[in-house]
Amino acid sequence: xxxxxxxxxxxxxxxxxxxxxxxxxxxxxxxxxxxxxxxxxxxxxxxxxxxxxxxxxxxxxxxxxxxxxxxxxxxxxxxxxxxxxxxxxxxxxxxxxxxxxxxxxxxxxxxxxxxxxxxxxxxxxxxxxxxxxxxxxxxxxxxxxxxxxx
Amino acid sequence: xxxxxxxxxxxxxxxxxxxxxxxxxxxxxxxxxxxxxxxxxxxxxxxxxxxxxxxxxxxxxxxxxxxxxxxxxxxxxxxxxxxxxxxxxxxxxxxxxxxxxxxxxxxxxxxxxxxxxxxxxxxxxxxxxxxxxxxxxxxxxxxxxx
Numbered sequence: 076x077x078x079x080x081x082x083x084x085x086x087x088x089x090x091x092x093x094x095x096x097x098x099x100x101x102x103x104x105x106x107x108x109x110x111x112x113x114x115x116x117x118x119x120x121x122x123x124x125x126x127x128x129x130x131x132x133x134x135x136x137x138x139x140x141x142x143x144x145x146x147x148x149x150x151x152x153x154x155x156x157x158x159x160x161x162x163x164x165x166x167x168x169x170x171x172x173x174x175x176x177x178x179x180x181x182x183x184x185x186x187x188x189x190x191x192x193x194x195x196x197x198x199x200x201x202x203x204x205x206x207x208x209x210x211x212x213x214x215x216x217x218x219x220x221x222x223x224x225x
Numbered sequence: 226x227x228x229x230x231x232x233x234x235x236x237x238x239x240x241x242x243x244x245x246x247x248x249x250x251x252x253x254x255x256x257x258x259x260x261x262x263x264x265x266x267x268x269x270x271x272x273x274x275x276x277x278x279x280x281x282x283x284x285x286x287x288x289x290x291x292x293x294x295x296x297x298x299x300x301x302x303x304x305x306x307x308x309x310x311x312x313x314x315x316x317x318x319x320x321x322x323x324x325x326x327x328x329x330x331x332x333x334x335x336x337x338x339x340x341x342x343x344x345x346x347x348x349x350x351x352x353x354x355x356x357x358x359x360x361x362x363x364x365x366x367x368x369x370x371x
Contacts, residue, residue: 091272141315145344148337164326171322178319179261185315186347194312196261
């Protein structure tokens with residue numbers, strides 16, 4: 076899923092759960108999207124072929140899989156004595172929901188680098204994926220805009 | 226899944242609980258799809274938690290029920306595979322992450338431990354994981370529902 080989708084979805088969920096999401100909008104944006112920076116080496120490697128190949132499991136590093144989830148959860152436990160609990164909950168939720176939505180919609184290698192086996196849940200068939208992604212992103216963006224205006 | 230063997234007492238327990246269910250007529254859903262929906266149930270739990278603990282409890286039950294169902298369907302229709310094991314375990318960890326974010330201490334700490342155990346279990350081909358969501362279900366019931 077694209078970065079905007081993750082940001083819009085996480086913003087709306089934080090707003091629903093805690094309220095006052097605007098106060099944390101910077102954190103929500105960073106922790107909803109920073110893990111996608113691991114696509115950069117793939118983008119540089121494939122260059123123009125990216126339009127043809129798209130962002131499959133090959134574009135993700137180990138930090139986008141269970142390995143990254145493990146490191147992140149350990150980091151949160153270590154940081155829990157230093158940072159505010161509400162902030163930690165928000166950034167953790169944003170990060171985990173990013174991994175979860177990528178796992179649900181796309182192809183992933185959950186145990187990479189220990190296994191290169193790719194899995195696909197099939198919740199959204201490949202041929203509709205781009206259209207579904209655009210439509211959902213627009214809907215979430217509209218909902219976020221409405222929630223800010225109200 | 227055979228490559229990742231469970232502890233003997235867990236296998237025995239699963240045999241008792243699953244044998245009866247596998248003989249029943251179960252829907253022929255794709256186990257991967259059921260795992261995906263079980264994660265979505267966790268998002269429902271998070272969204273409903275501050276509004277209604279009863280509805281949140283229902284989402285928690287749904288998550289655990291679907292997690293049980295995906296394994297049953299896979300065994301009944303002979304769809305057990307290495308890929309299925311990976312999906313099941315990854316869906317379990319992501320579900321735990323979403324659920325336990327709301328209850329930092331001690332649940333998120335145990336979740337971090339479970340993540341480490343998952344990686345080690347996969348490397349050692351021995352499935353040793355803490356049944357955190359089952360314990361959490363009991364905790365949640367007595368803490369918020371009763």
